[in-house]
């Protein structure tokens with residue numbers, strides 16, 4: 001009995017231009033053929049409005065948002081601005097932002113709260129570094145990030161993504177046992193923080209070097225409800241087979 005719809009999310013990061021939006025046509029066609037799967041694309045902010053206009057059947061999201069509503073925050077985008085552009089979701093706490101923008105757990109929590117308050121779904125990312133995994137501290141790190149970054153509100157608008165930093169963009173992935181262990185741990189922490197019923201409704205994604213070649217075995221792992229995909233979401237040729245595998 002699985003009440004959680006699968007969620008396949010693509011994060012374009014700082015890639016793509018207007019021409020790349022043509023990729024959305026093939027991605028939307030794959031999504032249409034997989035009606036039980038939620039398909040998300042998070043393009044750069046500047047393409048959100050066009051992406052929504054081109055393929056309204058896709059879920060279009062932002063890659064980050066600010067925790068505030070408005071104010072003197074040069075270069076930042078609020079959740080309300082994303083919503084106005086037509087986005088219905090925001091990724092927050094991606095490891096690339098935690099590293100390069102020095103985002104802390106409380107900041108990520110504030111962003112997730114702002115997204116949910118604006119009516120967006122929030123994908124909250126957590127994941128250990130390679131040094132932490134090697135030191136046997138992956139579980140501890142993920143649990144600390146979860147406790148610090150998760151908003152208490154949000155219902156099933158809240159999504160968690162487990163993305164081991166060393167697996168992002170590297171072509172390396174953890175073993176299926178290791179993914180299962182961390183996803184099981186995340187489900188347990190969700191139960192404790194949010195109660196059993198809510199915890200069951202929240203989708204937990206795996207992210208890090210997902211391709212058409214490894215998607216099937218990853219989706220087979222207990223408590224993996226979908227994936228967050230970087231490189232392999234940039235073209236329909238790479239992303240459509242991932243959507244098809246989830247159908």
Ligand code: PGA
Pocket residue numbers: 011163167168169170171207208209210228229230231232
């Ligand atoms: P990748 O990126 O699929 O290119 O490893 C994953 C992510 O950063 O979400």
